[in-house]
Amino acid sequence: MSETIDLLVVGGGINGAGIARDAAGRGLSVTLVEKADLASATSSWSSKLIHGGLRYLEQYEFRLVREALQEREVLLKLAPHIIRPLLFVLPHDRGMRPVWMIKAGLFLYDHLGGRITLPRSKAVAFPHLEYSAGLKGEYRSGFVYSDCRVDDSRLTVLNAVSAREKGARILTRTRFEGARRVEGGWEAGIALANGERETVRARAIVNAAGPWVMDVLGEIAGEKVRGGVRLVKGSHIIVPKVHSQGHAYILQNPDRRVIFIIPYERDFSLIGTTDVAVPSLEGADRISAEETRYLLDAVNRFLAKPLAAGDIVSSYAGVRPLYDDGSDNPSEVTRDYVLRVDHHGHGAPLLTVFGGKITTYRRLAEEALGKLKPFFSGLKGDWTAHEPLPGGDVGRFNAFRDDMYRRYETLGRDLVDGIVRRHGSRSVRLLGNARSSGELGRYFGGGLTEAEVRYLVAEEWAATAEDVLWRRTRCGLHMTPGEREAVTAFMQQDR
Numbered sequence: 379m380s381e382t383i384d385l386l387v388v389g390g391g392i393n394g395a396g397i398a399r400d401a402a403g404r405g406l407s408v409t410l411v412e413k414a415d416l417a418s419a420t421s422s423w424s425s426k427l428i429h430g431g432l433r434y435l436e437q438y439e440f441r442l443v444r445e446a447l448q449e450r451e452v453l454l455k456l457a458p459h460i461i462r463p464l465l466f467v468l469p470h471d472r473g474m475r476p477v478w479m480i481k482a483g484l485f486l487y488d489h490l491g492g493r494i495t496l497p498r499s500k501a502v503a504f505p506h507l508e509y510s511a512g513l514k515g516e517y518r519s520g521f522v523y524s525d526c527r528v529d530d531s532r533l534t535v536l537n538a539v540s541a542r543e544k545g546a547r548i549l550t551r552t553r554f555e556g557a558r559r560v561e562g563g564w565e566a567g568i569a570l571a572n573g574e575r576e577t578v579r580a581r582a583i584v585n586a587a588g589p590w591v592m593d594v595l596g597e598i599a600g601e602k603v604r605g606g607v608r609l610v611k612g613s614h615i616i617v618p619k620v621h622s623q624g625h626a627y628i629l630q631n632p633d634r635r636v637i638f639i640i641p642y643e644r645d646f647s648l649i650g651t652t653d654v655a656v657p658s659l660e661g662a663d664r665i666s667a668e669e670t671r672y673l674l675d676a677v678n679r680f681l682a683k684p685l686a687a688g689d690i691v692s693s694y695a696g697v698r699p700l701y702d703d704g705s706d707n708p709s710e711v712t713r714d715y716v717l718r719v720d721h722h723g724h725g726a727p728l729l730t731v732f733g734g735k736i737t738t739y740r741r742l743a744e745e746a747l748g749k750l751k752p753f754f755s756g757l758k759g760d761w762t763a764h765e766p767l768p769g770g771d772v773g774r775f776n777a778f779r780d781d782m783y784r785r786y787e788t789l790g791r792d793l794v795d796g797i798v799r800r801h802g803s804r805s806v807r808l809l810g811n812a813r814s815s816g817e818l819g820r821y822f823g824g825g826l827t828e829a830e831v832r833y834l835v836a837e838e839w840a841a842t843a844e845d846v847l848w849r850r851t852r853c854g855l856h857m858t859p860g861e862r863e864a865v866t867a868f869m870q871q872d873r
């Protein structure tokens with residue numbers, strides 16, 4: 379048995395990775411176990427927005443929206459390579475929410491979070507060369523406001539990288555198999571990637587298992603917190619881009635939900651999402667025919683050139699592990715998070731994470747460490763609002779990217795652009811002094827080189843083609859099946 383660590387974190391999604399980073403930066407000894415790959419569950423299946431959540435205002439979730447709007451500004455500074463501002467256009471007609479309501483909502487959105495650097499909202503008349511691109515001519519007006527988009531799985535991985543650099547042990551493909559309290563601490567069983575089993579002694583456990591939070595609770599002996607999750611499935615479709623401008627659309631649906639059309643990976647539009655309550659995770663990992671129809675119908679009310687099922691190039695589904703607040707309507711279940719600490723006087727705390735957005739993960743982690751503070755005397759204070767995530771120390775992103783274009787002129791802009799957006803200042807570590815793409819090893823297509831794959835394996839726990847093609851990068855979307863197979867073969871060979 380190894381020596382006693384301070385914190386065992388179960389789950390390598392955004393919340394587990396964020397808590398591990400925060401804790402390691404405060405000097406705690408941390409081990410994080412993730413049963414599959416980092417961000418292999420909900421944290422790579424999101425709408426990829428760092429947003430206040432305009433629609434949550436209607437549900438009076440002011441605390442959540444304020445915190446999320448503040449976080450938008452903080453995160454933009456910490457990771458400007460993977461988090462970028464994005465304008466949203468909301469087309470309007472008489473059948474929708476009244477203009478006064480939208481104006482009031484946008485006013486709140488512009489002001490609730492305090493000082494913002496992003497452009498404030500405004501009304502626009504259609505047709506508009508830019509803001510009504512791709513829409514039917516019948517829409518005569520709209521509103522424009524700001525939010526941000528994020529590479530969700532890279533955000534998770536970069537938190538894990540930072541945690542490791544601060545001393546945390548990150549174990550992917552490692553399953554938590556249960557724990558019990560012993561002498562004021564915990565003894566937990568974990569099954570490692572190589573099939574071996576290990577017993578970990580820890581002073582505290584964090585359960586950040588997302589949709590599996592109740593399963594993990596079930597594997598922990600003794601009295602536990604009360605609370606429950608509502609599993610609400612959400613799906614997206616990806617189509618060739620529906621307009622050539624840089625903005626997203628937020629579309630009001632007759633059921634009062636909103637659907638996003640988000641520019642995605644240069645050539646595509648990401649369309650989502652749905653809200654379907656599911657009893658279990660079984661079969662919830664792919665979009666259903668009804669959800670596909672629902673999304674197509676929703677966007678076709680607005681698009682001049684309607685989309686058909688045949689236009690869909692890819693799709694994905696994920697399950698939100700929402701805190702069960704008793705709402706009947708899955709769209710109205712709170713998106714806020716709830717943290718529960720249970721110690722029953724044993725001094726061996728178990729902290730359980732219910733709910734949470736990508737957007738608020740950093741604040742969630744701060745709050746988690748705040749709740750654990752009484753158990754760790756001398757624990758350092760909050761620090762994560764100021765230290766950039768790995769690769770995020772680039773200053774103004776566009777100026778940095780232009781410098782990189784010049785520095786690596788001979789490699790071609792497309793290749794450099796993709797690498798810089800994924801790795802920020804750390805791009806130099808994988809590009810070195812390369813003068814030609816040949817110096818980066820084999821080219822797999824879709825902007826992926828052997829040098830990057832090797833970097834992802836060495837530095838970011840990539841172990842399979844899927845890790846590389848769909849989470850560490852999204853290069854898979856730009857590749858032919860043959861090109862993807864070549865990456866699979868490369869990952870399987872003894873490198």
Ligand SMILES: Cc1cc2nc3c(=O)[nH]c(=O)nc-3n(C[C@H](O)[C@H](O)[C@H](O)COP(=O)(O)OP(=O)(O)OC[C@H]3O[C@@H](n4cnc5c(N)ncnc54)[C@H](O)[C@@H]3O)c2cc1C
Pocket residue numbers: 388389390391392393394411412413414415416417418419420421422423424425426427428429552553554555586587588589590594610611612613651652696697698699731733734735736737738
């Ligand atoms: C359709 C959809 C759209 C969304 N859009 C947005 C958005 O635009 N913006 C936003 O801010 N939020 C969004 N969200 C919410 C956000 O994605 C989630 O709240 C967040 O990703 C949850 O992260 P998590 O770390 O709690 O869970 P997860 O990412 O699911 O991570 C939990 C991890 O625990 C691991 N695990 C489980 N059991 C064990 C075990 N026994 N041992 C070891 N590991 C284990 C799992 O493998 C998993 O990787 C969206 C969610 C969905 C579903």
